[in-house]
Amino acid sequence: MEEVIKKAADVTEKVCEWQPPEKLKALLDLELKDTGENHQKLLQFCRDVIKFSVKTNHPRFFNQLYAGIDYYSLAARFITEALNPSVYTYEVSPVFLLVEDAVLKKMIEFIGWEEGDGIFNPGGSVSNMYAMNLARYKYCPDIKEQGLSGMPRLVVLTSDECHYSVKKAASFLGIGTQNVYFIKSDERGKMIPEELEKQVLRARKEGSAPFFVSATAGTTVLGAFDPLDEIADICERYGLWLHVDASWGGSALLSRKHCRLLHGIHRANSVAWNPHKMLMAGIQCCALLVKDSSGLLKRCYSANASYLFQQDKFYDVSYDTGDKSIQCSRRADAFKFWMTWKALGTTGLEERVNRALALARYLVDEIKKREGFQLLLEPEYANICFWYIPPSLRNMEEGHEYWEKLHHVAPAIKERMMKKGSIMLGYQPHRGKVNFFRQVIISPKIYLVIPEIEPETLCMERAQYEL
């Protein structure tokens, strides 16, 4: 615990101890044998596993849309691991079902619905799938029994900046990736409502059945928020289910200052929201929230297994909510978030969001001040996208050669940083733009760190990249 919690979060330690795959395989004794190992050996395994694992709690881990550690959540996670519950029936998980219900209700309140329904899922991708299937069931309940063969071609609409899980969902659900119509977004990455309407009309003209719009509140790369209110107008006009993938951006709902980013979300039929990202609830903590409170979720998903969901129990079986899920055994993911919420209160969570966005602002200001750093665009949210321009490129004209060379900069810097263990930061090419870094600052440790480290190393190593 010293190693994995304290040392891992120490800024003077490495964020990762890089080893290439083949070498790491040789270093770790991975093979599973006939006989067991002694405790000394097992402890050494644990130390090695910790040593060579990435410290996602480290203040310089900026590689994904999550970071940092919340000790209240962690305590709750230790409790659930030790109790080893499975959340399907009240008889087996009385506390965790009630806790899940309390958390869902509170999240629903922040969305702005008077009532609703929901379920915690293993990932925002899965929540998006649930929503798509639920919308399909609402559109045509017969599909549950009869399937899609012989049905009109269903069409899903989402922006070209959406998370890739929308495509995966369409494929998995038998709708097909070709039947995902990607709506153009503007230069900031926001879906263009007029383009959405055009595509709805196109789908109708083709004789297919548009039924589901997945808007994004906080896109993965740029952190853009689709204009929900205008999209909701179109959905209402054409009778389409509006789902909001707020896996990343949903947390802004807790901030009175920033909740306007999701203006109109109360008009959605369903929302995916992952407290394991900015709110640091721990992987995984992901809710699908549904506006319907007539039992649609249960009607859509239930299989009424008589060995598990007996109807002759001695308590109110409406508390046995597991049949709303595609899973059978299911983890008590709501509890860790409940514990954090209890500990910090809504105001503490709000502060967490405000701080992340203030730090993002700070980073933007620093990038603007410094030579060799160039913002990709003014951020709306916590995703700061930028290029580092090495000295050799600073005076070059921004032509083909420039971009070609710049494209190789981020991967090369990343390689150096990883091998040094100094910082972990994501990069990607995007929409015709060459490789750039994306930095997201979530960990509360960053506040403490800012004054103590040199400004040059706040966002990235003093880059000495020479092409």
Place this chain on the structure above:
Amino acid sequence: MEEVIKKAADVTEKVCEWQPPEKLKALLDLELKDTGENHQKLLQFCRDVIKFSVKTNHPRFFNQLYAGIDYYSLAARFITEALNPSVYTYEVSPVFLLVEDAVLKKMIEFIGWEEGDGIFNPGGSVSNMYAMNLARYKYCPDIKEQGLSGMPRLVVLTSDECHYSVKKAASFLGIGTQNVYFIKSDERGKMIPEELEKQVLRARKEGSAPFFVSATAGTTVLGAFDPLDEIADICERYGLWLHVDASWGGSALLSRKHCRLLHGIHRANSVAWNPHKMLMAGIQCCALLVKDSSGLLKRCYSANASYLFQQDKFYDVSYDTGDKSIQCSRRADAFKFWMTWKALGTTGLEERVNRALALARYLVDEIKKREGFQLLLEPEYANICFWYIPPSLRNMEEGHEYWEKLHHVAPAIKERMMKKGSIMLGYQPHRGKVNFFRQVIISPKIYLVIPEIEPETLCMERAQYEL
């Protein structure tokens, strides 16, 4: 930890502290407020959560197909909770991806394949879905892009004793529950191969497209094993994908004595196997294993998101296996099982299986000896299904009234046991049989307990039920 690990596993303590939902809600302060609570209050919440949670580690928890606690797995789970990894790319989860690979390879070895592929999923239900979608992709790769509209009606075949997730999968994947053909099973709950062949022919005659057979190795209620070898013959004859849902029964593969239950499993195209059940790896630990080693899993599932699965990384990106998944963030579920396997060796896991089945045998013998207990059928595996016949029914003729009255016995005894906190045991009606108990003995604590408690209380409370 004293409360949740030591006390919870103490046979002299209660297995549950029953409270009805409304009362428990009032006892727990579930509401999430604006301001946080102090540490004293938070500790009290933890104590309450533990107090009112079911102790699945308690020696008298027989309610599900999992029980007990493995301390090695638990240590590993604490480590992963603290490291908070997400298993998609080697750069973020170097150790856990290699560990997953090592565990999958070893499981594949026990299935009897020379090579293969696989992935850990949040539940056996999800594994079954993966397999069904994978088989569909293999059957017609175009479905990934084009969807099912306009395609012939796909048909899934499984036994009438299968897990309900097969039906949920067919619904979720757009195949439709009506297109699941349930094959008759014999009186022991095993799929009848001749009936399977009949249904395949029927589906063909109807012009539909049978493509997937889901056999079960260890059914949920009766613990029956479908005759895999004979089913494989039929699948080969008709070119059908053979999936084996060995979520429950797969662990028998580790026992040289009992692996014959799964004779023929090496002929399957895919296998679902949950080490969180009999092998006690902790909820959840569920692998889908695939015989294909040509990359089918990746081709079927990949979406090639460029922000996550960059191709210009400085290491061998074939280690970035996350794109095989429908999830984006994914937990390191293989690690806890790896740790247990390392600690116990294959022989230790084998012993765990052998012990569970020896205890099942012991229970059967005891049931046969005692007045008022009646076996439903001779078990093949660890599921012991039986009725308790109260004195008032023992001399009654087995007619309508007898069964009608017996039907109410199990729920009534269960209610008493729950309220007393003495034992948790599942019951269900099944295939026209009135409510009976199903007991599964997994916890290694049971060995220690046997000599210390009165024989009458081993399997159930001294039942004083009078109708």
